[in-house]
Amino acid sequence: MASEGPRPLVAGNWKMNGSVAMLKEPRLLAAMLKDVKLKADVMVCPPAILVRRVKSVLKGSKIKVGGQDCHWAASGAHTGDISAEMLKEAGCTAVIVGHSERRTNHGETDEIVNKKARAVQKAGLKAIICIGETLEERKSGKTLEVVTRQLKGSLPEGSTASDTVIAYEPVWAIGTGLTPTTAEVAEVHALIRKELSGLMGQDGAGVRILYGGSVKPSNAEELMSQPNVNGALVGGASLKAADFLGIIKVYA
Structure with a gap:
């Protein structure tokens, strides 16, 4: 039984994976969920080049499509970048920003993540803002300090429960098979909820807080049942319909 709170969201982040041949997976997932009564929203976030194709495959299904990143500008001389408006036009309803891989591989700061989240919200989409500590920070006892700093720095002023999702992803658990204890x-989720209430007032209680980091069918039920865990941001396990379904069914 999943924990009470805002309607959960299970979002699959394909990262830099996917192909036209792989479209059979979201098609299969949609078919498997057709007659399932879910108590959660479901989303897949493919690479930008596949968004329109995935959106077409999922037409008529209950699965939404999101983007993995965007520039903070609506348009301009930014070769190779894509805007939130472009993703919206392609069919996205949300965009992931501030993923640890963006922060690490592209040097994205809280300020940059904040600007991107604001651009997503301005485009009328939900910003899925990622925060989380490294293994060194965890071992040094700085987890709560790091999470608080990232949340305050990355959350745009004026954010609401309708345009914001927070994803807590301990960096050391992403793709490693390791997970924190329940x-x-x-x-951490209790801290995030407390900080959201301080930053957003009563609206903070309605923001969905996802857990991400080696979520799989075998541990989803235990993780999703924790207080203030309102769903999951899933990586590798979202690439195969059967695996992703095993996580989603926590909310069936």
Whole structure:
């Protein structure tokens, strides 16, 4: 049984994976979910070049499509970048910003993430803002400090529960097969909820807080049942319909 709170969201982040041949997976997932009564929203976030194709495959289904990143500008001389408006036009309803891989590989700061999240919200989409500590920060006892700093720095002023999702992803758990204990997850999510209430007032109680980091069918039920865990941001397990379904069915 998943924890109570805002309607959960299970979002699959394909990262730099996917091809036309792989479109059979979201098609299969949609078919498997057709007659399932879910108590959660479901989303897949493919590479930008596949957004329109995935959107077409999922037409008529209950699965939404999101983007993985965007520039903070609506348009301009930014070769190779894509705007939130472009993703919206392609069929996205949300965009992931501030993923640890963007922060690490592209040097994105909280300020940059904040600007991107604001651009997503301005385009009328939901910003899925990622925060999380490294293994060194965890071992140094700085987890709560890092999460608080990233949240405050990355969350645009004026954010609401309708245009914002927070994803807590401990960097050391992403793609490693390692996960924090349920007590550690509950502690961080409780802190995030408290900080959101301080930053957003009553609206902070309605923001969905996702857990991400080696979520798979075998541990989804335990993780999703923790207080203030309102769904998951899933990486590798979202690439195969059967695996992703095993996580989604926590909310069936």
